[in-house]
Structures are given as C-alpha cells and as structure tokens.
Amino acid sequence: MATFPKEEGKIFTFGQKMSSGLKANSDIFPALPVNPLDLDNALNTYVAKRDAADAAQSTAAQAIVEKQTALQALADKIKSNTRYAEQAVNYDDTKLKTIGWGGRKEPTPLAKPGQAFRLVATEQGADWIELRWEKPIDGGKVAAYEIRCRDGAAMGSGSSWPPPHPRKPR
Structure with missing residues (x-):
C-alpha cells in the first residue's frame, strides 16, 4: 500500500x-x-x-x-x-561609568592548586626522563608544574613520589 x-x-x-x-x-x-x-x-x-x-x-x-x-x-x-575614553581618563572607573563603561578590574591571582599525585617515571634514559602524574583534585587551576629532582638512590627502585593518596568520593 x-x-x-x-x-x-x-x-x-x-x-x-x-x-x-x-x-x-x-x-x-x-x-x-x-x-x-x-x-x-x-x-x-x-x-x-x-x-x-x-x-x-x-x-x-x-x-x-x-x-x-x-x-x-x-x-x-x-x-x-x-x-x-579609557586612555583619556586613565581607566578611571567612575569617569568611565558616565559613558556606560567601566575601568579595568584588578587582576585576581589564581588559587594555589593541590599537589599532583601518583607521579611515576614511565620511561627513562641516561639524561632524560618521561613522567606521568594525575592532576590535583583540589585547589585552583594549574597554570604550570614545577618538577624538582631527587636522587634516585634515595627513593629506591619502583617507588613513586609523592606517595599516592585516595581520591575524594564523587
């Protein structure tokens, strides 16, 4: 049909x-x-x-x-x-509000991020190392990571730094 x-x-x-x-x-x-x-x-x-x-x-x-x-x-x-107008009044907020605009806001610093955890070396050569870690679960947004070196003998083989800590429940 x-x-x-x-x-x-x-x-x-x-x-x-x-x-x-x-x-x-x-x-x-x-x-x-x-x-x-x-x-x-x-x-x-x-x-x-x-x-x-x-x-x-x-x-x-x-x-x-x-x-x-x-x-x-x-x-x-x-x-x-x-x-x-911004340049004429040197970003003066009260003067800029007379034309419906506002001055620049003060920059706010980023909140400190929490510590990255479960850092492990996935590959390693004579003068290089490849690292993997999990992002912090608390604190602010990460802008950059700072990696500090420790003597490998002090850590022992197969260990990770910092020690892993449990994730917060969702």
Whole structure:
C-alpha cells in the first residue's frame, strides 16, 4: 500500500500527477470530491505562495546581512570611542561609568592548586626522563608544574613520589 508523501516537493509532484491522471481518466473516476480544475487552482495557488515565500526569504536573508554589516560598523565605532575614553581618563572607573563603561578590574591571582599525585617515571634514559602524574583534585587551576629532582638512590627502585593518596568520593 502506498503512503502519502510528507515532504513538500513530493506532495506537489503527487498533486501534479494526480491532476493529469484524473483529467486523462475521467471515465474511471467519474464522481470526485475535488475536481481536477479545483486541484489545478490549488496547485497554482501553492506555486504562487511558494515563490512569494522564496522571494521573502531571500529579501530577509539580504536584510539580515545588511543588519549584521551595520551592527559590525556600529561596534567598531563604539570600540574606538571606548579605547579613546579609557586612555583619556586613565581607566578611571567612575569617569568611565558616565559613558556606560567601566575601568579595568584588578587582576585576581589564581588559587594555589593541590599537589599532583601518583607521579611515576614511565620511561627513562641516561639524561632524560618521561613522567606521568594525575592532576590535583583540589585547589585552583594549574597554570604550570614545577618538577624538582631527587636522587634516585634515595627513593629506591619502583617507588613513586609523592606517595599516592585516595581520591575524594564523587
């Protein structure tokens, strides 16, 4: 059994085929609920509305491009004035607030990260070493790692530093 099409183009094509088929076979289908001329009018109305929608969509797309261009030009002008104002008042927050802007915020230092753990040497050569560790589970974001060297004899073979500690439960 055939299924009714769901896509716009396929519905339109089906309507065209039905109209031409009904006109050619009026003896097979004598008492139609919608005659082929009314179907043709509906097809023509659809084509006109589809074309109008396409034209409107094209016009809207062009209007959006023009709007974005105007917005970018506006943003560039505002940024230029903002840079000038910041330098003119030496980033004074109270003076910049008069134009709806604010001065620079004081930099906030990063919180100290926790200690990396389960540090192990995965590979080692005569003058190089490859290390692997797990990131800290507490503290702030890690900006850099500092690696300090210990004498290998003091640690013993196969040991890791610092000693592993359990992860916090999630």
